[in-house]
Amino acid sequence: MEKHKQVITNRVAFLDKKVPFYASFLGIAGLLLLWELISRLGIVSPLFLPSPSSIIITGWEMLISGEIYGNLTASLYRIVIGYAIGAAFGILIGLILGFFKLADAIGTPIVYSIYPIPKIALLPLFILWLGIGELSKVTIIALGVFFPVVINTFSGVKNVDPMLVKAAVTFGSNRVNVIRKVILPGSLPMIFAGLKLAAGTSLLLLVSAEMIAAQQGIGSMVLHYGNLMITSKLMVGVLILSLLGLTFNRGLKWLETKLIPWK
Amino acid sequence: MNIVIENVGKKFTDSKKNEVTALENINFSIKEEEFVVLVGPSGCGKSTLLNIVGGLMSPTSGSVYFEGIEKKTPNLGIVFQEIALLPWRTVYENVIYGLEERGIGKKEQKEIGNYYIDMVGLSEFKDAFPKQLSGGMKQRAGIARALAVEPDLLLMDEPFSALDAQTRTLMQEELLTIWNRTKLSTLYVTHNIQEAVYLADRVIVLSRHPGQIKRIINIDLPKTGRNEDKYREKSNQYADEIWQLIRHDAQEALKE
Numbered sequence: 001m002e003k004h005k006q007v008i009t010n011r012v013a014f015l016d017k018k019v020p021f022y023a024s025f026l027g028i029a030g031l032l033l034l035w036e037l038i039s040r041l042g043i044v045s046p047l048f049l050p051s052p053s054s055i056i057i058t059g060w061e062m063l064i065s066g067e068i069y070g071n072l073t074a075s076l077y078r079i080v081i082g083y084a085i086g087a088a089f090g091i092l093i094g095l096i097l098g099f100f101k102l103a104d105a106i107g108t109p110i111v112y113s114i115y116p117i118p119k120i121a122l123l124p125l126f127i128l129w130l131g132i133g134e135l136s137k138v139t140i141i142a143l144g145v146f147f148p149v150v151i152n153t154f155s156g157v158k159n160v161d162p163m164l165v166k167a168a169v170t171f172g173s174n175r176v177n178v179i180r181k182v183i184l185p186g187s188l189p190m191i192f193a194g195l196k197l198a199a200g201t202s203l204l205l206l207v208s209a210e211m212i213a214a215q216q217g218i219g220s221m222v223l224h225y226g227n228l229m230i231t232s233k234l235m236v237g238v239l240i241l242s243l244l245g246l247t248f249n250r251g252l253k254w255l256e257t258k259l260i261p262w263k
Numbered sequence: 264m265n266i267v268i269e270n271v272g273k274k275f276t277d278s279k280k281n282e283v284t285a286l287e288n289i290n291f292s293i294k295e296e297e298f299v300v301l302v303g304p305s306g307c308g309k310s311t312l313l314n315i316v317g318g319l320m321s322p323t324s325g326s327v328y329f330e331g332i333e334k335k336t337p338n339l340g341i342v343f344q345e346i347a348l349l350p351w352r353t354v355y356e357n358v359i360y361g362l363e364e365r366g367i368g369k370k371e372q373k374e375i376g377n378y379y380i381d382m383v384g385l386s387e388f389k390d391a392f393p394k395q396l397s398g399g400m401k402q403r404a405g406i407a408r409a410l411a412v413e414p415d416l417l418l419m420d421e422p423f424s425a426l427d428a429q430t431r432t433l434m435q436e437e438l439l440t441i442w443n444r445t446k447l448s449t450l451y452v453t454h455n456i457q458e459a460v461y462l463a464d465r466v467i468v469l470s471r472h473p474g475q476i477k478r479i480i481n482i483d484l485p486k487t488g489r490n491e492d493k494y495r496e497k498s499n500q501y502a503d504e505i506w507q508l509i510r511h512d513a514q515e516a517l518k519e
Binding site: 161163164166167168169170171172173177181182185186188260261262263 | 317318319339340341343345347348349350351352360361364365392393394408412
């Protein structure tokens with residue numbers, strides 16, 4: 001008698017299929033190539049879309065002339081200070097709201113009622129209050145960073161396993177040490193989620209604020225060259241912003257792996 | 264020194280605003296170097312009682328106190344069912360947590376910490392994070408953390424219930440070995456009858472609705488080697504006696 005063989009194969013093999021590492025570069029490279037080609041063939045006028053190579057060359061010239069340096073330092077100054085202030089207050093207030101029931105009852109409704117306001121709408125008000133200088137721009141960035149951080153920190157605190165608090169208290173922790181040694185490290189993953197979210201917001205507010213009221217900065221530079229219709233210089237500004245965002249995110253990720261090695 | 268549990272009762276209000284009596288009229292004491300096991304069906308309030316003794320919950324009536332103790336505040340060590348190691352601390356840092364909070368010097372922390380880590384056999388994993396450990400190893404770290412504070416009373420809340428059966432058997436043996444070295448007054452909660460008979464000097468059987476003491480059984484067997492053949496029959500008798508006490512309640516618990 002002949003035996004029929006039916007081999008069972010793994011039908012979910014597609015779940016752990018590997019993709020070669022260079023695949024992620026292929027997409028970007030392909031897009032740049034296509035863009036360069038379109039510009040070179042003159043399908044789109046360089047006034048509307050300069051080629052990638054001409055953007056790079058313009059960028060190099062602006063770097064040498066010191067134009068980028070001046071604008072970039074002005075922007076970095078605003079975003080670093082604004083972000084630091086917003087993040088610090090966000091974490092602090094978030095911890096307090098999360099840990100103390102009374103603060104939660106009083107503070108949380110306030111936070112949630114201000115949170116939905118698009119922060120850039122407050123810039124005219126801040127200019128009125130604080131003048132057109134650096135302070136109003138730093139404040140608006142700090143405020144934009146504060147909210148995502150405070151809300152994430154708050155829910156991070158709420159998500160800390162109460163068993164860990166009980167264990168800490170059992171082994172002698174007082175309230176301050178419970179916050180310092182249990183609540184803070186326990187909510188770090190959520191805090192970082194908030195910090196990453198805030199990175200995007202801070203960049204958006206930086207550019208908007210600079211477009212509305214600034215002499216220097218990447219945002220005002222982009223607007224300036226837009227008005228003059230010097231598209232390649234405008235695109236250099238956009239490129240710098242994209243690099244800035246990328247560096248920001250990478251930096252936060254690096255910090256995260258440093259601070260949360262136990263995850 | 265005695266730990267006295269006097270007239271302890273606990274009432275809860277459930278989500279439908281009904282009053283539920285979890286514990287009623289609990290009276291017993293734990294003597295120095297005594298290993299007391301609380302056993303009962305699910306929902307008998309045994310974990311509630313342990314939480315009250317551990318100072319993590321207040322009783323509705325009655326009180327728990329230490330008798331004949333010199334120090335102001337007695338030291339407690341708790342081993343949790345959920346283990347509850349801080350995930351961001353290494354095994355060593357978790358074990359010395361209680362010492363750190365008591366303001367003991369770094370050098371002494373190291374001595375005591377290493378001593379108890381060695382006792383539970385985790386020396387090689389001192390610097391590992393809890394995430395990197397197996398369930399059995401995690402709970403060993405939990406035990407070392409509780410022992411490190413050199414407690415006046417050691418509380419254990421179903422410490423091995425999350426472990427697989429083989430690991431649990433080994434851990435029970437290890438626990439006895441450790442206990443024989445430290446001889447700490449211990450209150451141990453479990454729903455596992457064999458475990459209770461294997462470990463206890465005295466077994467306190469609880470009933471449910473309300474949680475009351477049904478019987479206190481002295482286990483009249485030598486502390487070590489209870490799993491040897493010559494004691495098997497006696498052990499089984501104890502286990503059977505406890506099972507008969509609990510059986511009806513356990514069946515009722517199933518229906519809920």
